Amino acid sequence: MGVVDGVENGCLPLDDRGLAYGHGVFETMEIASGRVPHWARHWRRLTRGCARLGIRQPDEARVRATVERQVAGHPRAVLKLLVTAGSGGAGYRVPAHHSPRCIVAIRPWPQRQIPDAGVAVRLCATRLPFDARLAGIKHLNRLHSVLARAEWGDTPEEGLLSDPDGNIVEGTMSNVFWVEGDTLLSPDLSRCGVAGIMRERILEWAERAGIATSIARCPPARLLAADGVFVCNSLIGVWPVARVDHQGLPDAALIRRVQSAVSRGAC
Amino acid sequence: MGVVDGVENGCLPLDDRGLAYGHGVFETMEIASGRVPHWARHWRRLTRGCARLGIRQPDEARVRATVERQVAGHPRAVLKLLVTAGSGGAGYRVPAHHSPRCIVAIRPWPQRQIPDAGVAVRLCATRLPFDARLAGIKHLNRLHSVLARAEWGDTPEEGLLSDPDGNIVEGTMSNVFWVEGDTLLSPDLSRCGVAGIMRERILEWAERAGIATSIARCPPARLLAADGVFVCNSLIGVWPVARVDHQGLPDAALIRRVQSAVSRGAC
Structure with missing residues (x-):
């Protein structure tokens, strides 16, 4: 369950470079009261990762709109955002005009009981x-x-x-x-x-x-x-x-x- | 286009550990006259990789049956076989009873003109x-x-x-x-x-x-x-x-x- 490039329950194409080579980055974020409190920090690291891996910068407004649709109404949950280098290319080489692919999934907030002593x-x-x-x-x-x-x-x-x-x-x-x-x-x-x-x-x-x-x-x-x-x-x-x-x-x-x-x- | 766990045009679930962590292995094989001439060697390396990465051994007979259905009739092509650790698990930890996922895709034989001199x-x-x-x-x-x-x-x-x-x-x-x-x-x-x-x-x-x-x-x-x-x-x-x-x-x-x-x- 999730959203791929804005499409709910989207399917990951089998030629995605995230699957083929791990050619992508991800963020695991806290959702609180239907918002992502530390979005700017996560986005900064994610785009720094894209730059390092030769992945075109995804459009923040579009990704954020998808994320906001997904997190609305969740009092507390976990958002996972992946950006991959998209589909294809001849082997390891990244096509110059590739489209990054954006995958969003939400999961329940983990219930962890840890001792106060540590x-x-x-x-x-x-x-x-x-x-x-x-x-x-x-x-x-x-x-x-x-x-x-x-x-x-x-x-x-x-x-x-x-x-x-x-x-x-x-x-x-x-x-x-x-x-x-x-x-x-x-x-x-x-x-x-x-x-x-x-x-x-x-x-x-x-x-x-x-x-x-x-x-x-x-x-x-x-x-x-x-x-x-x-x-x-x-x-x-x-x-x-x-x-x-x-x-x-x-x-x-x-x-x-x-x-x-x-x-x-x-x- | 491809086959996921025997299903044609199969879709990759978004919680696949191959996508999430690169937790999987792959082989790129030559298909000649509808057969995979070096299957045994590829399978040996693939299963060695699964053992190294804590992935349950996929069933060879089942994978091979899928592959043979796909390659039948192809005079010359490229077969890509991926085996991932399947879905889920709590974070990086692999569930003890996970099912490996098998992805098969065929692409045309590459036409490469390389000079005889090298x-x-x-x-x-x-x-x-x-x-x-x-x-x-x-x-x-x-x-x-x-x-x-x-x-x-x-x-x-x-x-x-x-x-x-x-x-x-x-x-x-x-x-x-x-x-x-x-x-x-x-x-x-x-x-x-x-x-x-x-x-x-x-x-x-x-x-x-x-x-x-x-x-x-x-x-x-x-x-x-x-x-x-x-x-x-x-x-x-x-x-x-x-x-x-x-x-x-x-x-x-x-x-x-x-x-x-x-x-x-x-x-």
């Missing part, structure tokens, strides 16, 4: 390769997240992926932050990983709130020695991390401040 | 990251090939991709071989690249024919100093390389032997 995460064996040309954007080539997520079953709640040097980069579906004293830190994503919208919101809020932030390398020992760790994304918000593999982690007042800022819409 | 290729700036878990198989995460192919327009005929150490790995759509004396060499694909069916056929034929082969590292200087270079795949067969960027390359009798073996069906 979640457990694991350090995944799967590594993200360095790949500066694809870093940051949310493209459809997501096999590393799939392989990492296949490392475990129902628990823990999330897994962390490292780069080839062993530094932690992100979660399978989330970004990661840690606290050192009064400073909020998050891994550098210039060589691999997805630059999440919630991560961006939190970093900007921290700056406004006068909280020191730093983008830094994160070997596992540094994470385990932190004063607190959390993972975040646009759907889960902020999840404090209570345990990494078998090691417990302290709670940090700063994480509770971030959680509160997110839940009251301050960022 | 083709021109370029050394691409795009690098393939090391990624042993995905190396060799033909998965749907193909953005590196797309980015590399976007580096040039109509000519040259192919581009070569290197690994992060600068060694040449493969072409955007082909595998590469080079000749040193009486030896046929091809790059190691254990850390990145697709292990092509035509490459496999040629290596096995060479062994039967008593021709020395070697899997080796290929810095550009080694390729440029070779006694001959060719690229190959299941559709183009063997293309001798006449020029790499601005440097001409010699013709090699051994390449003509390989070409002849492929065209007379000896391998």
